[in-house]
């Protein structure tokens with residue numbers, strides 16, 4: 554049987570890899586080399602916490618072909634259970650920028666995505682977004698990570714021209730409007746690019762049948778505690794303000810940033826939820842403008858029409 558570890562061993566391994574440990578100290582890296590000067594096996598750094606206290610287990614993992622192929626991902630519930638019940642190894646694809654490594658594991662019959670949390674409450678947000686059908690469905694996971702459904706489709710900005718008919722664009726606009734409305738009704742402020750950022754990247758996936766979904770709730774805010782917001786939440790809000798980027802580059806030390814966040818917390822507490830969530834509409838408008846530079850001005854009217862209809866229902 555692949556991954557033949559006892560339940561106790563699995564628990565020990567999972568505690569070592571999740572939440573993701575800090576980088577190993579130099580002396581541990583050195584000790585992990587099979588021989589002086591040789592590189593540490595590529596799949597082993599995530600398991601470094603097992604190195605001194607659980608050396609026999611560490612050595613078994615080092616030699617395990619499934620762990621060689623999948624490293625830490627072998628022990629995530631969605632992967633582990635499948636492999637133990639005889640599934641073939643998934644194919645791996647890596648992406649991710651802001652949050653670090655995002656991996657898509659492609660099995661013969663389905664694909665799942667595993668990514669580190671980008672904010673403290675992202676798991677809660679992603680769960681709600683998944684339940685209301687706006688974001689990927691959330692699956693069983695390990696602390697500090699999301700495991701979610703892979704949403705198949707084409708990013709909005711990559712839609713081929715033959716799929717940019719007025720009808721189709723209106724439908725897409727409608728769904729984006731509706732998704733933002735649903736998020737706002739669930740007290741979630743998305744706070745990110747929907748249609749397109751200046752580099753042509755989008756968080757909007759359009760399936761072949763036209764169904765739309767948003768991914769990445771890493772800097773979204775759950776406003777359920779508003780007017781109280783944590784420092785992490787205030788930070789997520791301000792990081793999408795152009796003025797914050799300017800401020801950050803000028804701030805001499807962390808205490809300036811702290812002051813800025815404290816002042817902004819007061820400001821957000823005094824704003825209504827509606828004032829906060831309405832920035833998503835501004836982002837949508839800006840993103841559409843940006844997308845039109847690449848895709849052509851003619852996309853604007855149908856999308857806008859659809860969007861207004863979808864947000865209003």
Ligand SMILES: Nc1ncnc2c1ncn2[C@@H]1O[C@H](COP(=O)(O)OP(=O)(O)O)[C@@H](O)[C@H]1O
Pocket residue numbers: 648649650651652653655666668671689701702703704705768769770771
């Ligand atoms: N659930 C998902 N379904 C399909 N693709 C995904 C999913 N989650 C992430 N991705 C892919 O991985 C990339 C990075 O994920 P994302 O959550 O946006 O992280 P980051 O915060 O690093 O931008 C996305 O742009 C997308 O290509």
Ligand SMILES: [Mg+2]
Pocket residue numbers: 756769
């Ligand atoms: Mg992203």
